[in-house]
Amino acid sequence: MEPSLFTVEGLAGLLFLGLLGVTLAGAVIATCSTNLIRAVAGLALCFLGVAGLYYYLNSPFVALMQILIYVGAICVTIIFAVMLAESSELKRLRQRNGLIGPLGILASGILSWALAGMALKTEWYKSACQANDGSLARLGEALLTTYSMSFELISVVLFVAIVGSLVLARAGRSKA
Amino acid sequence: MSAFAQTQTNETFVLNLGPQHPATHGVLRVKLVMDGEYIVDAEPVLGYIHRMHEKMGENRTWAQFMPNTGRMDYLHALAYNHGYVSVVERAAGIEVPERAEYLRVITTELNRISSHLLWFGAFVLDLGGFSPLLYAFDDREQILDLLESVTGSRLTYCYFRFGGVYNDIDENFAAGARAFIKRLRERMPMYHALVTKNIILMKRLQEIGPISEEMCRKYGATGPVARGSGINFDVRKHEPYSIYPELRFDVPVYTEGDSMARYMVRMDEIEQSMRIVEQALDKLPEGPVMAAKAPKIIKPAKGDYYHAVETARGSFGVRVVSDGSNTPYRLKLRSPTFSNLSLFGEACRGMLLPDALALMGSLDLVIPEIDR
């Protein structure tokens, strides 16, 4: 199977490469940038790329949720926190001194190399065929039947998180 | 109002509002120490349009200073003309014919309406509403046409003279003024429906920027600012001058002290000024508009004279010190907004930025009048 560049498949493949690049570039910026806001921007870029990957994995719903939650909510919240925490001056992030930098590179490099190697080496048991591509209806059905308990629990967790963060963030300010 | 008190540990930063900023109506700079959007401290920095009026007064003859008065507060130039001619007439003992006084009052009150209309528009513009400004300008243009037909200028009038006024009105003026008043009476309900009763505006003004009676006294605030804080002080009633004792009008006073009260005072003053103009037009006597005995060259006797008038912004006083020559020895212009603005720093502490700007707008600032 050799799709040429000018077919739908070919273009899709090309786009996929682009998304891969965006994802990894975003990850690099997010970890290595010395400027915190740029790091968040890199994170947003990375998430956008990941959302694209999800789209290629036949789950547009999750892809859009990824954009909505990660890019639209989490990144924005992080930027907001950065603004709150260092509104006065642009703070350069100090790198940890000594061996931690190189060691970190080494350790995480080995880790990802091992993981990737494992993934590539393993003979994955391919499922015979999928009943259908995880459509929205089936997803909803599963959420409200099989996983309804976890769904509720997650809601509780979210609720508690919201209340907790409100309490934490408001602790500093007292009613006038 | 500030819902939360500022914690000491929070980081503050300095925001420079101006000297060129749309909300300051000219070239005022306010150094704001902010904690987020809360104002911790505010310090107005003046002098960006200091035009040396008092110095010029000492370099010119008494008559030659007239054009300056109109340029101090270009929105209510005639009241400033009035203050200056009154003090010189007091010093030199010049009698003014009655018709001239009536003309002075009529034009001054028309000018006051135009000033309040412009303030109304600019204030709503500060609050983000555009169209009321243009409606107000539309009405204001009518006044400017009337005044231009009498004085020859649109804005920086130099109409009064020691001993009278420069020109008698023409035959169309009275009818034009009455027609305008009729028109404005019909427009006022529209302004109230569009702006005053608008829920957004009410939320922005009610209980915002309270100024207490005591604060007005300590800072010497006068005019609508004081009247919005429950102080019944109007120079026209308090220290009657010109023909105001002969006219019937009310002094609108609101006790809330918030921006809404100041807004309402000015809106009510427009109505009162219309009343004054109507009465003065009815009573307008015939006669000369210039004192026959007015000397061409003014040389007041040695001494120290003061006269205050009520302008659209408050009590404007002129102190002249004469050494008997044809130039003033010392000319002090007591501008109302100078005092009104001086309380801004204290009043806006702990407020949010948009509320502070609403407060600043409600003070009705004309910066060249503050800086002089």
Added chain:
Amino acid sequence: MSLHPEVIRLLIFLVGIIAFAALNAAYLVWLERKEAGHIQRRIGPKEVGPFGLLQPLADGIKLMTKQLIVPAGVDPILFKIAPILVMVPAIMSFVTIPYGENLVARNIDIGLLMIFAFASVNVLGLLLGAWGSRNKYAVISAARVVSQNVAYEIPMLITVVTLVMITGTMNLHEIVMQQQGGFWNWNILNLAASPLMPVAFLIFFVCMLAETNRAPFDMAEAESELIAGAFTEYPGMGFGVFFMGEYANIVIGASVATILFLGGWQCPFGLFPGVHWFLLKMYFLIFTVIWIRWTYPRTTFYSLLNLSWKILIPISFFNLILTSAMIKVF
């Protein structure tokens, strides 16, 4: 080697969408200026072309040939990337909007979600641009943008969820198809599903105003307070792109409102449905948006939050519960 027809179709639509967005942005500015003029009893742009129709062209030429300044002290990368981050998601959202029965670039099952997902990226763009400017006014404006958007996304999404419960789909095409017939079948008057539908429409409209930073919720660029807010440091085309993105967002908001509540391309009387009806309704909504801008003063930040938390969210929650009850009962 030939291109697949689907690719060609997509390309054509992409070009069409970009042209539509740009043209809309340009001529909505014209509409805004004209409408403002007439509301204020003046003419508005008139001398540049007939009825001032060439005014956007002149503005465009001018903005494009303006010197590109990257002011000292800004973060150059963020500064440059922000306008793109505002513009691109807006164009992406156009992809799934059905203008007519067959006039849609890509009919996605979860089109509604897609629009909201991309709309949320818009905030990020503004935020990065404002932060990148390193201007105090811009930073204050950015803080306002975020709290405003977060506060209004909640009632908006609750309202939309209510609607999705009623229609049972997130496919915009299907949502419109369900509103076939006359205006009594539109969702805004779908009183059988929930008697509060007109109120829901109002809530959606108000939230849309807030999300697109339009007056009276335009505190992000409140001229009398924050100079030009997040755009304070942007000269020339950077500002132009922000501007276009903003108007594109208004078009999207009006389109979504049209689709969700006003029956999309359906005719009010059940006759001759078509794209013209869609455009008519959409432009009427945009007209209203502009009309509102030139009528009201700006709200303040806390009254805006009060409005959201104390009025819109309770009502939309109530509507949600009511609707689910109605669905369950009937």
Added chain:
Amino acid sequence: MGTQNIQPPIVQFAQLDKLLALGRANSLWPMTFGLACCAIEMMATGASRFDLARFGAEVFRPSPRQCDVMIVAGTISKKMAPAVETLYDQMPEPKWVIAMGNCAISGGPFLFEGQYGIVEGAEKLFPVDVFIPGCPPRPEALIEGILELEEKVTGSRRFPRVEVG
């Protein structure tokens, strides 16, 4: 090829320049920059009766970054002069300056011997393109000034001249 016969360039930049000039001239966005009395007349010019919007020049931008023309409307004091200069420098090219009113032209009525407070005209700070005398000038004069500036940018005048009898 002799020096006399210079071939016209293949791409007619002159035409393009003309178009660009036309675009610029018809989209002069002024700065919200009122200093004193003249600022009120500037507002009046933007208001319904005179309507600067007809020429596409009503987009008063408060940020100098987005402005094309700075209307210096009022007296520039010595304290204000550095700020005015900064604002001028912050405007991106191409930019123009209109000196509105006598104060902005020469110091006007506030010019006297021994004055210590004002700058004697905007020209002392930066080049000025159009002068509008008056104290303050009528709104018509400001419109005339904008048209005059359009003429300067494009090289020709599109509008009839108003002759005053």
Added chain:
Amino acid sequence: MIDYLKEIISGTWSLFVGLGITIKYFFQPVVTVQYPRQTLPMTPRFRGHIELVRDEETGGTKCVVCGMCQKACPSGCITVEGEKKEGGKGKVLSEYTLDFTKCSLCGLCVESCNFGAITFSKDYNLAGLRKEAYVFDLKKRLEEKK
């Protein structure tokens, strides 16, 4: 609770009232005077820069070079110069310069003139590229007007 609902309803109503007002104006005719194409009539008292009055009898100026206007002017924008009249008393105007860029249009000069030699012009729309154009030689202007 009732107050809450009342406020919502009255507030919303006030917003609709506002919209009604603006849309009413939207459909009303504009009040704009389209300046270069239409002009407003100037009032007879309009104050432009000053101008010399033509003496209908002699065709020249009424000015007798007394210098009162020069003295009255607060800004010193008037310069009057005269030459001795040949064989007679008084002076003949040789130069009357007005530096309009300093003028404050106060009208003191016109008032101070006992001979009615100067008046206000109706030039209300001056604008130009050179500021030197506003230093008027009024004598020349008077002659050109013939």
Added chain:
Amino acid sequence: MNILVLNNSLDTYLVVGALLFGFGCYGMVQRQSFIGMLIAAELILAGASVNFMAFNRFLAPNPTVGQIFTLFIMAIAAAEAAIALSIIVAVYRNYRSIDTEDVVELNG
């Protein structure tokens, strides 16, 4: 192997997931500020999610499980971000720093 069909191979996604995980780990170690570490944590979560989604697409018989897991991860991430950020803000208020080493009092 044609690089244009990478999108149809499970390995690609697994490698990307591993790389994201690696970057996340590196960030965790190297970053000094709380926010930087939060960013790194988000990267790690993203790596895990990519794996879930990939297995879901290519291996799982039921195509919803992986997606639901990813959705749950998102919810948890959102909760985590909210809590972490409010802690950061609170810490910043008290210590005026978001550097981990400056907050030594937490060490006990």
Added chain:
Amino acid sequence: MKLNAIKQALAVIAPEALAEAEHAKKGALLDVTVSATQVVEAVSVLDKEGFFIEAITGVDWLGEKENAHKDAVAAAKKKAQDAGKAAAKKVADAGGDEEAQKAAQKEAEAGVAIPAAPVEPFSEEMEVVYDFNNFAEFCRVVLRTRVPRSNPEVPTISHIYPGANWHERETHDFFGIKFVGHPYLAPLLLPEDADFHPLKKDFHV
């Protein structure tokens, strides 16, 4: 009556310098001159009676004493001349000759003392003028104090009337009068680095 109350209270502080002014002529009802040290006390009295501050300003009386001296000299000279002439006339009437007349004239002229030129330069003064008014009823009170021009210092009243803060700064701008105890006496209307006081009579650019 506020006026009477304030008069009594101020009379304690500055009994000799209390002048009731005629409003129609001067614009004020009461004109009080106090010494610089009494300013705070007098202002406190006004504060207690509920007065508000209208303005503070200065007047530079440069040349006042010199002019007064010159006037006095001129007057004395004229007086001497007149006296001399009168004496001469008297002598002439009495039939005295010219010499006698001259002698009488000289004698009479010498009899009128001409003020001597001071050894030291005149101690010129500046005046600070405070205007107070009352919201409740009309009662404008002018408070004046004179300070030597060489060392113009007045205690501040900005702790009593915070509104006086700016007025004092402005007066300092224009006249260089120092308000002792003022929290922030930086130029208000003049540029921040201004070191000149333009309303002083000897100010030249």
